[in-house]
Amino acid sequence: DTAVSQTPKYLVTQMGNDKSIKCEQNLGHDTMYWYKQDSKKFLKIMFSYNNKELIINETVPNRFSPKSPDKAHLNLHINSLELGDSAVYFCASSPGLAGGVAYEQYFGPGTRLTVT
């Protein structure tokens, strides 16, 4: 069984379109994340959700909107796609928010988004 899954694996679309990426984890984790990896492999956190509540929202354009229908799912919706949005988007999960505990994160396989 796949621990953290994402769909689709590849997404090619035109500028101006709206698209969504879905993420599901079957690990029973409370916390889920979205990361963006650019063409130079730099990995940066975008959002963090804990028990369906937004915890972290880094400097991400408001065209990006995460939605967590339940704690096993965290979807990413992107409006008005731009060329610069082309990247690999990774979903991840961890048992909790951490506090004094150093939880490792479990990553999905990634979604390669290409905006033309």
Added chain:
Amino acid sequence: AQSVAQPEDQVNVAEGNPLTVKCTYSVSGNPYLFWYVQYPNRGLQFLLKYITGDNLVKGSYGFEAEFNKSQTSFHLKKPSALVSDSALYFCAVRDRQTGANNLFFGTGTRLTVIP
């Protein structure tokens, strides 16, 4: 502010030789430190982490890392490299003081093990 530096974009090592992938970090308080590996077209996989205690941490696939507070480093090591270790390696840090599990990643080091 938190940051991680991986000074080498690329490390090449012969199969069977020891390998080191370097990482230095900067946090305002005490760190939690992590190493992840990314194989081609795959997500990141957790290798090991430093929380507290023994400065030498052992992880998956024979990897280990040494926490050095005075040098603010957390270098990844393996005594004998395998061709299958060829991948992209990421160091990450989190400040203990923050409540969120917000990891800051380095820019990655591509390890190539030459047969």
